[in-house]
Amino acid sequence: MSRQSAAPFQSISRRGFLGGSLGLAALGALTACGSAGGAAGGGASNGSTSAFTYLSYLPMETLSVAPELMAAAGGYFADQGLDVTFQTTKGSPQAIQTLVSGAGPLTRVGLIDLMTAAADGQPLVNVGSIVRGSSIRTLYSTDAPLASPEDFAGKTVGVPSEGGTSDKSLSLMLHKAGIDPSEVQRQVVGLGPGTFELVKRGDIAGYMVSIDQAITTMHQYPGEADYFDSGYQVRADAQIYTASRDSLEQHGDAIGSYLTAIKQATQAMVDDESLDEVLETLRSEYSFASLDDDEIAREALDQARALWTADGTAELLVTDESYWEEGYQELVDAGLVESGHDVSEWVDNSFVSA
Template sequence: MSSISTLSGSRVNRRGFLSGALGLAALGATGALSACGSGAGATSAAGGSLKEFTYLSYLPMETLSVAPELLADAGGYFEKQGLKVTFQTTKGSPQALQTLISGVAPLTRVGAIDLITAAVDGQPLVNVGSIVRGSSIRTLYSMDTPLTKPEDFLGKTIGVPSEGGTSDKSLSLMLHKAGFDPNDVKRQVVGLGPGTFELVKRGDISGYMVSIDQSIIVSQQFAGEAGVFDAGDGVRADSQIYTATTDGLEQHGEDITKYLAAIREATQAIVDDESLDGVIETLRSKYSFASLDSDEVARESLTQSRALWTAKGTQPLLTTVPEYWTEGYDELVDAGMVEAGADPAQWMDNGYLAAG
């Protein structure tokens, strides 16, 4: 089974990536992010040895937001590509990028907002595949004080998983594109468990941002009390992409291509399984957590997710549409989140996607 571990960490700003990365490189030298499990003796079904590969996840692995990874593991798609993958979780996207830049691991998935923001500041990052096209973040609120449109957020306090992380930035961009000042919405770092909704009921916060499956769980637990705001796909930069560094691509390009091939095959399997019965059975053969263990939550979460993976059936899996990528950069420039004058095409490369 793939190993799952967690790094502790703190908030970093955009210009603090390299200094933080140096410390994380030292961690890597002592084996803090080394692959676990059966080790160098692992073999594929065909009898060949498996190549160790560490993937950085800014999300905990106990969520269907990372269903492509989980199915690629449980369904043998990584093994088919000759990889033995270790999932290494971090404390949000800022630390995932720190760790990636340090060279400890070759690949992560973050928001397009995160990559573009860091790349403008000179970080050597490359988008090698788009997995989520549209917002996969949901804002939970109380039906007593609904948040059904951007203007409802004004003057409110919204809970976010981390300050300066993907959710925080996505909220700012959504507000700006709707014509509002993001500073008119306060942020509070909160936990992501279902119990956080009690803070909303007490009025401590007006809502908080969670993954799709967590929003479904809370909606069921607090039926009639909890509402869900979906920002939709109106913001191009509110997408999630697989990210590598230029050095990482030089050193691990072949393995990154294999990893992405496994992800694409696993994602296609989820798209093709209309009932999702086979997918859920395969996932449960290796994993168990709240949203997966519930038939209703698992089906609804995967249904919403596959619409995002395919842009509602309009885009090929993982391929980044150059025009959309440029539009995402332009949105961030217009919002004052990055400087103008850069060429976003230099930060994306579809060449690591195997034909298929």
């Protein structure tokens, strides 16, 4: 993997990033691969780059967005002629609202989010599946474990946002286990390192976080913290790149270029078994807690690689239609969407390069 690094992330660098916290509130516009740009443009020519705004429902200081970080730091966006601006939003509901408003042509949300919104008439399309399986972990205290769905009943669980991906995936997991989701109260909490103190005090039974934050907290509270992973039990607990029909018409070429860069960057992380070159590339541009700690970074990226590839069984970014249908049926069974929709209209693999 001998690629030249792109221009530094202007808003995220080893000098500019405070490396002690994950999952903060929206960070504002974060720019990669050159100067800040506006709405997406078409393909570049004569060595120039086109501006492209990507809407991220996650803060950019987490390895959950490693494909984006690698595509920027490794020069993959630049190779596709894109000058990418990352605009963070406060969770997936706002990401979808911002997408539909036309403020950016592409976002990544949960399969649950897209299907529930599309069933309500939002003009959304899945153009690429990046995470196959749950990338959400529920942190809990070993003194009062949440080791099975049954342990959640009657408890209060912290979520990053009301009605967001974590909230919905919790409901779906409980329903599949035969537990009424209303038996589990939700409380919106911050996701900084100190949130685990709420669990230790008994204010909440646990809270839902990204993989790297779960691992980080376990390292910070050895023997006191552990996490619950719903794993591959829930088909709909996946993450997908999502565009509106208008953005596909206006910026289809640029969206295809973005996904090509993501696919190439993700493949590089899958191919580098030791992760040595991957970490060198990422750390050349960024610094945050889970990336800077060697043990945490390797464990988080190992888990992420299994999710990107469905344990080596799936082509990167290509949506498996049977998986897509099974996810929809789960949502129908849980009463989250109505039956009768043709979900093939909500997915388009043609923007993913071979």
